[in-house]
Amino acid sequence: MKIASLFSEKTVFSFEVFPPKKTSPIETVFDTLEKLQGLNPDFISVTLGAGGSGNGGHTLTIARRLKEQYGITPMAHLPCINYTREQIDVLLEQMRENGIENILALRGDKIPDVEPAKDFIHASDLIEYIKTKGDFDIAGACYPEVHTEAENMEEDLKNLKKKVDAGATHLISQLFFDNESFYTFLDSARSAGINVPIEAGIMPVTNSKQITRMVSMCGASLPRKFTRIIQRYEDNPEVLRDAGIAYAIDQIVDLIASGVDGIHLYTMNQPYVAKKISEAIESLIK
Numbered sequence: 001m002k003i004a005s006l007f008s009e010k011t012v013f014s015f016e017v018f019p020p021k022k023t024s025p026i027e028t029v030f031d032t033l034e035k036l037q038g039l040n041p042d043f044i045s046v047t048l049g050a051g052g053s054g055n056g057g058h059t060l061t062i063a064r065r066l067k068e069q070y071g072i073t074p075m076a077h078l079p080c081i082n083y084t085r086e087q088i089d090v091l092l093e094q095m096r097e098n099g100i101e102n103i104l105a106l107r108g109d110k111i112p113d114v115e116p117a118k119d120f121i122h123a124s125d126l127i128e129y130i131k132t133k134g135d136f137d138i139a140g141a142c143y144p145e146v147h148t149e150a151e152n153m154e155e156d157l158k159n160l161k162k163k164v165d166a167g168a169t170h171l172i173s174q175l176f177f178d179n180e181s182f183y184t185f186l187d188s189a190r191s192a193g194i195n196v197p198i199e200a201g202i203m204p205v206t207n208s209k210q211i212t213r214m215v216s217m218c219g220a221s222l223p224r225k226f227t228r229i230i231q232r233y234e235d236n237p238e239v240l241r242d243a244g245i246a247y248a249i250d251q252i253v254d255l256i257a258s259g260v261d262g263i264h265l266y267t268m269n270q271p272y273v274a275k276k277i278s279e280a281i282e283s284l285i286k
Protein backbone atom coordinates (compact mmCIF):
# COMPACT_ATOMS: atom_id res chain seq x y z
CA MET A 1 0.00 0.00 0.00
CA LYS A 2 1.19 3.48 -0.85
CA ILE A 3 1.36 5.51 2.36
CA ALA A 4 0.40 8.78 0.65
CA SER A 5 -3.12 7.44 0.13
CA LEU A 6 -3.73 7.20 3.90
CA PHE A 7 -3.70 10.89 4.73
CA SER A 8 -7.06 11.67 3.16
CA GLU A 9 -8.68 9.02 5.38
CA LYS A 10 -7.38 9.70 8.89
CA THR A 11 -4.72 11.16 11.18
CA VAL A 12 -1.84 8.84 10.29
CA PHE A 13 -0.01 7.24 13.21
CA SER A 14 3.32 5.63 12.39
CA PHE A 15 6.38 4.23 14.17
CA GLU A 16 10.08 4.31 13.44
CA VAL A 17 12.47 1.50 14.37
CA PHE A 18 16.18 0.97 13.79
CA PRO A 19 17.98 -2.26 12.89
CA PRO A 20 20.39 -3.85 15.36
CA LYS A 21 24.09 -2.99 15.01
CA LYS A 22 25.96 -4.89 12.28
CA THR A 23 27.63 -6.96 14.99
CA SER A 24 24.30 -8.08 16.50
CA PRO A 25 22.08 -10.76 14.98
CA ILE A 26 18.96 -9.49 13.21
CA GLU A 27 16.80 -11.69 15.49
CA THR A 28 17.41 -9.28 18.39
CA VAL A 29 14.84 -6.89 16.90
CA PHE A 30 12.10 -9.43 16.13
CA ASP A 31 10.59 -9.36 19.62
CA THR A 32 10.31 -5.56 19.37
CA LEU A 33 8.59 -5.81 15.96
CA GLU A 34 6.14 -8.36 17.26
CA LYS A 35 5.12 -6.13 20.16
CA LEU A 36 4.88 -3.02 17.97
CA GLN A 37 2.69 -4.69 15.36
CA GLY A 38 0.12 -5.46 18.07
CA LEU A 39 -0.32 -1.69 18.45
CA ASN A 40 -1.61 -1.48 14.89
CA PRO A 41 0.31 1.52 13.48
CA ASP A 42 -0.51 2.72 9.95
CA PHE A 43 3.07 1.99 8.91
CA ILE A 44 6.49 1.36 10.40
CA SER A 45 9.60 2.99 8.97
CA VAL A 46 13.02 1.37 9.29
CA THR A 47 16.17 3.48 9.42
CA LEU A 48 19.31 2.83 7.40
CA GLY A 49 22.74 4.13 8.44
CA ALA A 50 24.36 6.64 6.09
CA GLY A 51 27.68 4.78 6.20
CA GLY A 52 27.46 3.38 2.66
CA SER A 53 28.37 -0.25 3.26
CA GLY A 54 26.07 -0.10 6.36
CA ASN A 55 23.11 -2.17 7.38
CA GLY A 56 20.98 -2.00 4.21
CA GLY A 57 20.47 -5.76 4.42
CA HIS A 58 19.05 -5.53 7.93
CA THR A 59 16.76 -2.63 6.96
CA LEU A 60 15.31 -4.58 4.06
CA THR A 61 14.96 -7.80 6.07
CA ILE A 62 13.02 -5.94 8.76
CA ALA A 63 10.84 -4.14 6.20
CA ARG A 64 10.04 -7.40 4.48
CA ARG A 65 9.23 -9.14 7.77
CA LEU A 66 6.88 -6.31 8.75
CA LYS A 67 4.99 -6.75 5.52
CA GLU A 68 4.97 -10.53 5.19
CA GLN A 69 4.76 -11.69 8.78
CA TYR A 70 2.77 -8.92 10.43
CA GLY A 71 0.81 -7.36 7.55
CA ILE A 72 2.17 -3.89 8.43
CA THR A 73 3.08 -1.48 5.62
CA PRO A 74 6.83 -0.83 5.82
CA MET A 75 8.76 2.25 4.77
CA ALA A 76 12.50 1.84 4.12
CA HIS A 77 14.79 4.81 4.79
CA LEU A 78 17.38 5.41 2.10
CA PRO A 79 20.20 7.93 2.76
CA CYS A 80 22.23 8.64 -0.38
CA ILE A 81 25.28 10.67 0.61
CA ASN A 82 27.70 7.74 0.76
CA TYR A 83 26.11 5.54 -1.89
CA THR A 84 27.06 5.43 -5.54
CA ARG A 85 24.38 5.30 -8.21
CA GLU A 86 25.16 1.59 -8.68
CA GLN A 87 24.68 0.87 -4.97
CA ILE A 88 21.37 2.76 -4.98
CA ASP A 89 20.30 0.73 -8.02
CA VAL A 90 20.99 -2.50 -6.13
CA LEU A 91 19.03 -1.33 -3.07
CA LEU A 92 16.07 -0.20 -5.19
CA GLU A 93 16.06 -3.53 -7.00
CA GLN A 94 16.09 -5.38 -3.66
CA MET A 95 13.18 -3.25 -2.45
CA ARG A 96 11.22 -4.03 -5.56
CA GLU A 97 11.93 -7.78 -5.16
CA ASN A 98 10.77 -7.63 -1.55
CA GLY A 99 7.58 -5.73 -2.36
CA ILE A 100 8.66 -2.57 -0.50
CA GLU A 101 6.78 0.31 -2.09
CA ASN A 102 7.47 3.16 0.34
CA ILE A 103 10.82 4.93 0.67
CA LEU A 104 11.94 7.80 2.91
CA ALA A 105 14.55 9.39 0.64
CA LEU A 106 17.29 11.14 2.60
CA ARG A 107 20.66 12.71 2.10
CA GLY A 108 22.07 11.31 5.35
CA ASP A 109 24.41 13.04 7.77
CA LYS A 110 27.97 13.77 6.69
CA ILE A 111 30.39 11.42 8.41
CA PRO A 112 33.68 13.01 9.56
CA ASP A 113 36.66 11.79 7.48
CA VAL A 114 34.40 9.99 4.97
CA GLU A 115 34.45 11.45 1.45
CA PRO A 116 30.84 11.46 0.10
CA ALA A 117 30.15 9.36 -3.00
CA LYS A 118 28.96 12.53 -4.85
CA ASP A 119 26.44 10.81 -7.15
CA PHE A 120 23.63 12.38 -5.10
CA ILE A 121 24.25 15.69 -3.33
CA HIS A 122 20.79 16.40 -1.89
CA ALA A 123 17.77 14.28 -1.02
CA SER A 124 15.97 15.99 -3.94
CA ASP A 125 18.54 14.42 -6.35
CA LEU A 126 17.73 10.99 -4.95
CA ILE A 127 13.98 11.58 -5.15
CA GLU A 128 14.27 12.61 -8.81
CA TYR A 129 16.32 9.48 -9.50
CA ILE A 130 13.96 7.08 -7.69
CA LYS A 131 11.07 8.52 -9.72
CA THR A 132 12.77 7.18 -12.85
CA LYS A 133 13.20 3.74 -11.29
CA GLY A 134 9.68 2.49 -10.76
CA ASP A 135 6.48 3.00 -8.91
CA PHE A 136 7.66 3.88 -5.40
CA ASP A 137 5.88 6.22 -3.00
CA ILE A 138 8.57 8.63 -1.81
CA ALA A 139 8.63 10.69 1.39
CA GLY A 140 11.17 13.28 2.53
CA ALA A 141 12.41 14.72 5.84
CA CYS A 142 11.68 18.25 7.08
CA TYR A 143 12.95 20.40 9.92
CA PRO A 144 10.56 22.49 12.07
CA GLU A 145 13.54 24.25 13.69
CA VAL A 146 15.58 24.54 10.46
CA HIS A 147 18.16 22.00 9.28
CA THR A 148 21.50 22.58 11.03
CA GLU A 149 23.28 23.39 7.73
CA ALA A 150 20.68 25.84 6.40
CA GLU A 151 21.15 29.61 6.83
CA ASN A 152 17.55 30.21 7.86
CA MET A 153 13.99 28.92 7.56
CA GLU A 154 13.39 30.68 4.24
CA GLU A 155 16.36 28.97 2.58
CA ASP A 156 15.48 25.60 4.14
CA LEU A 157 11.89 25.86 2.90
CA LYS A 158 13.06 26.75 -0.61
CA ASN A 159 15.08 23.55 -0.57
CA LEU A 160 12.21 21.59 0.94
CA LYS A 161 10.00 22.74 -1.91
CA LYS A 162 12.57 21.27 -4.35
CA LYS A 163 12.11 17.90 -2.63
CA VAL A 164 8.35 18.09 -3.01
CA ASP A 165 8.60 19.29 -6.61
CA ALA A 166 10.96 16.36 -7.30
CA GLY A 167 8.22 13.94 -6.20
CA ALA A 168 8.00 13.61 -2.40
CA THR A 169 4.34 12.89 -1.65
CA HIS A 170 4.58 13.54 2.09
CA LEU A 171 7.07 14.69 4.71
CA ILE A 172 8.14 13.50 8.14
CA SER A 173 9.52 16.03 10.58
CA GLN A 174 12.60 15.99 12.72
CA LEU A 175 11.80 15.56 16.42
CA PHE A 176 10.78 18.64 18.37
CA PHE A 177 9.63 19.32 21.92
CA ASP A 178 7.97 22.68 21.42
CA ASN A 179 4.74 22.42 19.42
CA GLU A 180 4.74 26.15 18.75
CA SER A 181 7.88 25.74 16.64
CA PHE A 182 6.09 23.08 14.59
CA TYR A 183 3.04 25.31 14.04
CA THR A 184 5.23 28.23 12.92
CA PHE A 185 7.05 25.91 10.51
CA LEU A 186 3.78 24.49 9.18
CA ASP A 187 2.36 27.94 8.46
CA SER A 188 5.58 28.96 6.68
CA ALA A 189 5.69 25.72 4.68
CA ARG A 190 2.10 26.19 3.50
CA SER A 191 2.84 29.82 2.57
CA ALA A 192 5.87 28.59 0.61
CA GLY A 193 3.57 26.38 -1.48
CA ILE A 194 4.42 23.08 0.25
CA ASN A 195 1.05 21.40 0.32
CA VAL A 196 1.78 17.71 0.87
CA PRO A 197 0.87 16.04 4.21
CA ILE A 198 3.43 16.62 6.98
CA GLU A 199 3.77 14.17 9.86
CA ALA A 200 5.04 15.49 13.18
CA GLY A 201 8.04 13.56 14.55
CA ILE A 202 7.68 12.87 18.26
CA MET A 203 10.39 11.34 20.40
CA PRO A 204 9.42 10.31 23.91
CA VAL A 205 12.37 11.01 26.15
CA THR A 206 13.25 8.06 28.25
CA ASN A 207 16.77 8.81 29.42
CA SER A 208 18.76 11.98 29.87
CA LYS A 209 21.86 10.83 27.93
CA GLN A 210 19.71 10.11 24.88
CA ILE A 211 18.28 13.59 24.97
CA THR A 212 21.65 15.30 25.23
CA ARG A 213 22.89 13.35 22.20
CA MET A 214 19.77 13.96 20.13
CA VAL A 215 19.60 17.66 20.87
CA SER A 216 23.29 18.17 20.05
CA MET A 217 22.68 16.43 16.70
CA CYS A 218 19.50 18.18 15.61
CA GLY A 219 19.42 21.41 17.63
CA ALA A 220 15.85 21.01 18.95
CA SER A 221 14.91 23.72 21.44
CA LEU A 222 13.91 22.64 24.92
CA PRO A 223 10.92 24.35 26.58
CA ARG A 224 11.25 25.04 30.30
CA LYS A 225 8.55 22.56 31.22
CA PHE A 226 10.63 19.92 29.44
CA THR A 227 14.00 20.78 31.02
CA ARG A 228 12.38 20.83 34.46
CA ILE A 229 11.41 17.17 33.94
CA ILE A 230 14.93 16.22 32.84
CA GLN A 231 16.59 18.05 35.72
CA ARG A 232 14.27 16.67 38.35
CA TYR A 233 14.24 13.04 37.23
CA GLU A 234 17.53 12.43 35.41
CA ASP A 235 18.75 10.10 38.18
CA ASN A 236 15.50 8.16 38.36
CA PRO A 237 15.16 6.28 35.05
CA GLU A 238 11.70 4.83 35.68
CA VAL A 239 10.15 8.13 36.67
CA LEU A 240 11.92 9.93 33.80
CA ARG A 241 10.50 7.36 31.39
CA ASP A 242 6.97 7.87 32.71
CA ALA A 243 7.34 11.65 32.63
CA GLY A 244 8.74 11.44 29.08
CA ILE A 245 5.74 9.37 28.00
CA ALA A 246 3.34 11.87 29.61
CA TYR A 247 5.11 14.78 27.88
CA ALA A 248 4.90 13.05 24.48
CA ILE A 249 1.19 12.30 24.98
CA ASP A 250 0.56 15.94 25.87
CA GLN A 251 2.36 17.05 22.68
CA ILE A 252 0.43 14.57 20.54
CA VAL A 253 -3.00 15.50 21.94
CA ASP A 254 -2.31 19.16 21.18
CA LEU A 255 -1.06 18.33 17.65
CA ILE A 256 -4.08 16.18 16.81
CA ALA A 257 -6.46 18.79 18.23
CA SER A 258 -4.75 21.29 15.92
CA GLY A 259 -5.44 19.08 12.90
CA VAL A 260 -1.97 17.65 12.22
CA ASP A 261 -1.74 15.26 9.22
CA GLY A 262 0.01 12.55 11.19
CA ILE A 263 2.22 11.57 14.12
CA HIS A 264 5.48 9.70 13.53
CA LEU A 265 6.68 8.17 16.79
CA TYR A 266 10.41 7.61 17.15
CA THR A 267 10.00 4.45 19.22
CA MET A 268 13.73 3.95 19.92
CA ASN A 269 12.78 0.24 19.71
CA GLN A 270 10.95 0.48 23.05
CA PRO A 271 7.56 -1.27 22.74
CA TYR A 272 6.58 -0.42 26.33
CA VAL A 273 6.81 3.30 25.58
CA ALA A 274 5.03 2.96 22.22
CA LYS A 275 2.26 0.94 23.88
CA LYS A 276 1.60 3.48 26.63
CA ILE A 277 1.39 6.29 24.07
CA SER A 278 -0.72 4.32 21.58
CA GLU A 279 -3.22 3.39 24.28
CA ALA A 280 -3.49 6.97 25.51
CA ILE A 281 -4.27 8.43 22.08
CA GLU A 282 -6.19 5.51 20.56
CA SER A 283 -9.58 7.24 20.46
CA LEU A 284 -8.09 10.45 18.99
CA ILE A 285 -6.66 8.91 15.84
CA LYS A 286 -9.63 6.88 14.65
Ligand code: FAD
Nearest residue numbers: 047048050077079106107108109122123141147150159174
Ligand atom coordinates in the same frame (compact mmCIF):
# COMPACT_ATOMS: atom_id res chain seq x y z
P1 FAD B 1 18.50 17.40 2.27
O1 FAD B 1 17.08 17.52 1.94
O2 FAD B 1 19.45 17.16 1.15
O3 FAD B 1 18.91 18.71 3.08
C1 FAD B 1 20.19 18.85 3.68
C2 FAD B 1 20.62 20.32 3.66
O4 FAD B 1 20.81 20.74 2.31
C3 FAD B 1 19.57 21.28 4.24
O5 FAD B 1 20.26 22.29 4.90
C4 FAD B 1 18.83 21.80 3.02
O6 FAD B 1 18.32 23.12 3.25
C5 FAD B 1 19.91 21.79 1.96
N1 FAD B 1 19.37 21.43 0.62
C6 FAD B 1 18.47 20.47 0.34
N2 FAD B 1 18.21 20.40 -0.97
C7 FAD B 1 18.97 21.34 -1.56
C8 FAD B 1 19.16 21.78 -2.90
N3 FAD B 1 18.50 21.17 -3.90
N4 FAD B 1 20.05 22.79 -3.13
C9 FAD B 1 20.72 23.38 -2.12
N5 FAD B 1 20.58 23.00 -0.82
C10 FAD B 1 19.72 22.01 -0.54
N6 FAD B 1 19.79 9.72 8.40
C11 FAD B 1 20.29 8.51 8.08
O7 FAD B 1 21.46 8.39 7.77
N7 FAD B 1 19.50 7.38 8.08
C12 FAD B 1 18.18 7.43 8.38
O8 FAD B 1 17.51 6.40 8.37
C13 FAD B 1 17.61 8.71 8.73
N8 FAD B 1 16.30 8.84 9.00
C14 FAD B 1 15.76 10.10 9.21
C15 FAD B 1 14.37 10.21 9.41
C16 FAD B 1 13.80 11.48 9.61
C17 FAD B 1 12.30 11.59 9.78
C18 FAD B 1 14.63 12.65 9.66
C19 FAD B 1 14.04 14.01 9.92
C20 FAD B 1 16.00 12.52 9.49
C21 FAD B 1 16.58 11.25 9.25
N9 FAD B 1 17.96 11.09 9.03
C22 FAD B 1 18.47 9.86 8.72
C23 FAD B 1 18.87 12.25 9.18
C24 FAD B 1 19.08 13.01 7.85
O9 FAD B 1 19.76 12.18 6.94
C25 FAD B 1 19.89 14.25 8.18
O10 FAD B 1 19.09 15.17 8.88
C26 FAD B 1 20.61 14.94 7.02
O11 FAD B 1 21.52 15.90 7.57
C27 FAD B 1 19.72 15.68 6.03
O12 FAD B 1 18.97 14.82 5.30
P2 FAD B 1 17.84 15.38 4.28
O13 FAD B 1 17.33 14.22 3.56
O14 FAD B 1 16.88 16.24 4.99
O15 FAD B 1 18.79 16.26 3.33
